[in-house]
Amino acid sequence: MARRASSFVVFIGIALSILGAVHGYIWVRLVSEPALPMVARALLTLLVAALYLNIPITFFLSRTRDFPLRKVVTTIGFVWLGVLFILFTLLLATDAVRLVAAVLSWLSGSARVGDPDGRLTTARLFATLVALLGGGAVIAALRSGLGPVRVVEVRARLARLPKELHGTTVVQLSDVHVGSATIGRAFIERIVASVNALAPDVVAITGDLVDGPVATLRDAVAPLADLKSRYGTFFVTGNHEYYSGTEPWCNELTSLGVRVLRNERVLIGDDRSSFDLAGIDDIESRRFGGGPDLGKALEGRDPKRELVLLAHQPRAAFEADKHGVGLQLSGHTHGGQIWPWNYLVYLQQPIVAGLAKIGRTLVYVSRGTGYWGPPMRLHAPAEITRIVLESGT
Secondary structure (H helix, E strand, C coil): CHHHHHHHHHHHHHHHHHHHHHHHHHHHHHHHCCCCCHHHHHHHHHHHHHHHHHHHHHHHHCCCCCCCCHHHHHHHHHHHHHHHHHHHHHHHHHHHHHHHHHHHHHHHCCCCCCCHHHHHHHHHHHHHHHHHHHHHHHHHHHHHHHCCCEEEEEEEEECCCCHHHCCEEEEEECCCCECCCCCCHHHHHHHHHHHHHCCCCEEEECCCCECCCHHHHHHHHHHHHHCCCCCCEEECCCHHHHHHCHHHHHHHHHHCCEEECCCEEEEEECCCCEEEEEECCCHHHHHHCCCCCHHHHHCCCCCCCCEEEECCCHHHHHHHHHCCCCEEEECCCHHHCECCHHHHHCCCCCCCCEEEEECCEEEEECCCCCCCCCCCCECCCCEEEEEEEEECC
């Protein structure tokens, strides 16, 4: 326990140091170097400092539900995190351009040494450019993050799927993150209506459904009881369930008629034509005394029967391929949520979004139905996924 607490303190210290450095970098490029008027500079300096100090407060309050201004404070904090990432990315890009221009100027012998007016003009030009591009990107990201969730259709051909089950539909929800700024009961009611309109055979929820305890989010998730499908609704844990209370949430979802698959499988279809649907706990559960166990989930199954696996994180596909999984449905990545974060996701996951193949296993990775943190999505729209299973090779 003491070691975990010590590691947490170290992590927080490192995270705040990095965030402090990023805020300092943005302040230098957008406030200091452009030599803004004194009043504007003072006000912007105070604003940047206040927004930085609000970040740890935001993360603390996001786990607290009884603070009067919690939603206002956390929404400001999370929106700023999205803005911060966009500005940081744009500033890095413009600094790269400035560096290349400076090198080329030096190589050509046309560099002007000690030209303060030129440096100030350049600083103001790039600061204006970043502000304009950043503002546009932020508006686009907010519109996407807060807008309607689109339906994406995917076709997955499975060699062992019986012909009688050709055209079976699985509607996937993932990474809803109920409890985030604007994701509450009304959002879930809209999602349930959209899913039911698709008349699915199976509904699969691939983790990170909630961000908060049952006591405060019970009413928000209650509309999930109204999901309608031929074979039922199935759920596997994501990492955020372990931060929010896994056992209480699994019990709550069960009471809503959702079948929770924890290293187990069920038969979809009948004795004449069917396939196996398996689900494993998220990898993060190892920190809480559990862990994914695909071997246990598949114990005693007929290997001639097709197998669809629900696993929150795409990297579970390497183990899935070893066990003959035909199709894995995952989430976790949010498709990067805010471009170009998706490129960093590849450092941890083999697939960020869409349909791909790991060995002989097809893997579909949802971009997520909600969002985490900033209510923003840039070049990674939220989705409800309708997967059509097709038989044949």
